[in-house]
Amino acid sequence: MNGIGASPGICIGKAYLVEREGVRVIPQYEINGRDLAAETTRFKAAVKKASDEIAAVMAETPDELRGNSSILEAHKALLKDKLLYGKVLTIIETDRINAEWALKRVSTEIAAMFAQMSDPYFRDRAEDVNQVTDRIMRNLTGSRNRNIAAIDKRVILVARDLSPADTSQIQLERVKGFITDKGGRASHTSIIARTLEIPAVLGLHNATQTIRNDDIVIVDGTSGVVIVHPGEQTLLAYEERRARYESYRAQIRRRSHLPARTRDGLSVQVLGNIELPEEVVSVLDHGGDGIGLYRTEFQYMNRSDFPSEFELYDKYRDVVEVMGGRPVTIRTLDINGDKAVTLEADRSETNPALGLRAIRYCLKKPEIFKSQLRAVLRAAAHGQVRILFPMISSLEEIQAARRLLEEAARELAREKVPHQHEIPVGIMVEVPSAVILADVMVREVNFFSIGTNDLIQYAMAIDRGNPDVAHLFHPLHPALIRMVRRVAQVAHQEGIEVHMCGEMAADPIHVPLLLGLGIDELSMAPASIPAIKRMVRMVSAADGQALVQDALKLNKVRDLVRLMDEAYGQLVAQKVYGEMGQEREKNDP
Amino acid sequence: MEDLACTLHIVNPLGLHARAAARLAAIAQEAVGAVWIQSQAGRADAASIIDVLTLACPQGSRVTLEIDNPADRPILERMVRMVQNGFGEMPGDGHE
Numbered sequence: 060m061n062g063i064g065a066s067p068g069i070c071i072g073k074a075y076l077v078e079r080e081g082v083r084v085i086p087q088y089e090i091n092g093r094d095l096a097a098e099t100t101r102f103k104a105a106v107k108k109a110s111d112e113i114a115a116v117m118a119e120t121p122d123e124l125r126g127n128s129s130i131l132e133a134h135k136a137l138l139k140d141k142l143l144y145g146k147v148l149t150i151i152e153t154d155r156i157n158a159e160w161a162l163k164r165v166s167t168e169i170a171a172m173f174a175q176m177s178d179p180y181f182r183d184r185a186e187d188v189n190q191v192t193d194r195i196m197r198n199l200t201g202s203r204n205r206n207i208a209a210i211d212k213r214v215i216l217v218a219r220d221l222s223p224a225d226t227s228q229i230q231l232e233r234v235k236g237f238i239t240d241k242g243g244r245a246s247h248t249s250i251i252a253r254t255l256e257i258p259a260v261l262g263l264h265n266a267t268q269t270i271r272n273d274d275i276v277i278v279d280g281t282s283g284v285v286i287v288h289p290g291e292q293t294l295l296a297y298e299e300r301r302a303r304y305e306s307y308r309a310q311i312r313r314r315s316h317l318p319a320r321t322r323d324g325l326s327v328q329v330l331g332n333i334e335l336p337e338e339v340v341s342v343l344d345h346g347g348d349g350i351g352l353y354r355t356e357f358q359y360m361n362r363s364d365f366p367s368e369f370e371l372y373d374k375y376r377d378v379v380e381v382m383g384g385r386p387v388t389i390r391t392l393d394i395n396g397d398k399a400v401t402l403e404a405d406r407s408e409t410n411p412a413l414g415l416r417a418i419r420y421c422l423k424k425p426e427i428f429k430s431q432l433r434a435v436l437r438a439a440a441h442g443q444v445r446i447l448f449p450m451i452s453s454l455e456e457i458q459a460a461r462r463l464l465e466e467a468a469r470e471l472a473r474e475k476v477p478h479q480h481e482i483p484v485g486i487m488v489e490v491p492s493a494v495i496l497a498d499v500m501v502r503e504v505n506f507f508s509i510g511t512n513d514l515i516q517y518a519m520a521i522d523r524g525n526p527d528v529a530h531l532f533h534p535l536h537p538a539l540i541r542m543v544r545r546v547a548q549v550a551h552q553e554g555i556e557v558h559m560c561g562e563m564a565a566d567p568i569h570v571p572l573l574l575g576l577g578i579d580e581l582s583m584a585p586a587s588i589p590a591i592k593r594m595v596r597m598v599s600a601a602d603g604q605a606l607v608q609d610a611l612k613l614n615k616v617r618d619l620v621r622l623m624d625e626a627y628g629q630l631v632a633q634k635v636y637g638e639m640g641q642e643r644e645k646n647d648p
Numbered sequence: 649m650e651d652l653a654c655t656l657h658i659v660n661p662l663g664l665h666a667r668a669a670a671r672l673a674a675i676a677q678e679a680v681g682a683v684w685i686q687s688q689a690g691r692a693d694a695a696s697i698i699d700v701l702t703l704a705c706p707q708g709s710r711v712t713l714e715i716d717n718p719a720d721r722p723i724l725e726r727m728v729r730m731v732q733n734g735f736g737e738m739p740g741d742g743h744e
Contacts, residue, residue: 140673177704
């Protein structure tokens with residue numbers, strides 16, 4: 060099978076299928092009079108079991124997480140709620156139907172009640188009821204708890220799609236590789252896989268139908284190939300390739316701790332993007348000069364309340380201290396359709412990518428935003444912290460965010476809480492209006508950070524998660540090159556730095572162009588740092604500038620790809636990736 | 649029968665959310681007769697979390713707690729106290 064090679068590397072192992080909730084069909088049948096008592100007993104037993112399960116989870120919850128467990132108490136109480144428990148029992152008896160069917164009817168009715176509510180907070184409480192009914196349903200149907208957190212052997216995950224919430228539950232040391240039906244190179248799964256250096260092939264369309272549990276599978280994330288039930292020869296060949304790839308990785312890593320300087324002496328900072336605090340180690344391992352993008356959404360996910368300021372501060376401080384004086388760029392909460400926060404996600408948005416997300420959400424919920432800002436300022440007392448506001452599309456947003464940041468600093472000063480209020484403030488340039496207004500915005504900030512993934516999505520109108528159009532998503536689009544150029548020029552005129560933290564920065568072939576355009580700092584998945592540093596050392600900034608002049612004369616992605624390939628393809632293939640270069644994926648349109 | 653009902657405001661920042669509703673319902677379930685909670689959105693059975701949640705009462709909303717049976721007066725009083733204390737989750741008593 061051929062898919063999109065989303066994270067390089069090879070792995071061989073057994074498949075583990077992750078089913079999707081809601082796909083399961085609920086059994087529906089009638090119950091005759093004699094068996095009614097048994098059916099209600101069956102329902103009561105399922106509820107009792109659910110109640111015991113919740114009690115067990117609560118007993119395991121350490122004291123400091125009590126805030127979380129009181130929602131579990133609410134769930135436990137919901138199990139016996141009249142409108143749920145009482146009603147299901149009544150329906151079983153009056154309509155003479157099986158418990159699953161009755162439960163489904165009741166839960167659908169309750170969901171409809173909540174859906175009509177105008178207050179989004181209360182509307183989302185439907186989720187609490189859902190979790191409770193799901194739990195009862197699981198006990199009724201006896202289907203094993205599909206909890207990917209419980210995987211106990213090293214497997215290759217096969218799923219239709221993995222949401223960030225799913226991936227955050229996975230014990231990643233148990234996962235050898237990822238295979239999904241949906242998703243593209245820039246999807247969330249792909250980013251996670253690359254960060255953790257787990258091979259991944261995405262966008263296979265029908266992998267979940269073709270592959271069965273425990274099938275032996277080879278995943279070649281470099282070329283995007285998946286082989287099911289390989290023959291002995293194939294298995295041997297891939298095993299050999301896998302060993303070669305790992306030794307190459309080890310070798311390239313050793314030189315990575317040295318600074319990256321071009322042949323003509325330009326020093327380039329190469330930083331890592333992280334999502335989980337634990338990934339800091341990976342950044343240091345790969346020789347990163349700092350954190351260029353710390354995505355902070357994870358602490359808000361998979362929970363029913365908001366993290367406290369202290370909880371956030373504690374995590375940020377960990378990251379800052381481990382980085383020991385190297386810059387840590389904390390991006391404030393960027394929730395969107397892809398990363399729905401359980402507590403607040405407004406599922407009624409038809410177009411979440413263009414909806415209430417990131418800075419818009421934060422400015423609308425200043426209390427939530429401010430507790431994060433306070434946590435960032437407090438963590439800043441322990442090292443070198445920069446703050447980054449996402450999805451900025453107007454000047455007012457920067458000003459409003461800065462005002463709240465100043466307010467947070469004043470509050471901390473008044474409360475005599477240790478903090479550092481003089482930190483660089485930057486914005487993500489990822490909305491086309493920010494590119495156009497860069498000359499205005501530049502006066503309000505200390506640095507720009509170009510997020511190429513979203514900028515391409517918004518400028519070219521391409522949903523990067525849609526396999527039908529994912530191939531159109533290409534950083535070497537003439538429009539993108541012109542946008543990056545404009546932002547860099549404006550920044551340098553005002554004397555501020557411009558960084559890039561999108562996937563574009565993670566491909567060595569783009570390095571000369573980006574240096575020529577004047578990008579001061581590149582940030583990427585930690586695993587890509589060594590290759591990028593190696594590339595920087597082999598090129599010169601002057602050549603990069605000449606390349607930009609040539610690139611500006613070309614008007615098609617295909618021509619630009621050819622230009623880069625002719626100028627640097629050999630170098631990347633032979634010197635950066637060594638022999639692995641031969642297998643380097645050709646992703647040309 | 650004035651003393652079988654009490655009107656008051658929801659003071660805690662999160663309003664009558666799931667946990668608060670659960671605590672309220674737990675008390676209401678001890679009552680002999682029915683316990684009601686009335687807001688501008690309508691009337692709900694205080695013993696049902698789901699019913700209470702569907703009233704969607706944010707901070708500042710006005711609600712009336714009502715009992716059918718005079719024997720439940722101590723229950724009404726406990727519920728009133730709980731609402732007035734903001735379900736023990738007012739700023740300053742839960743935060744770090």
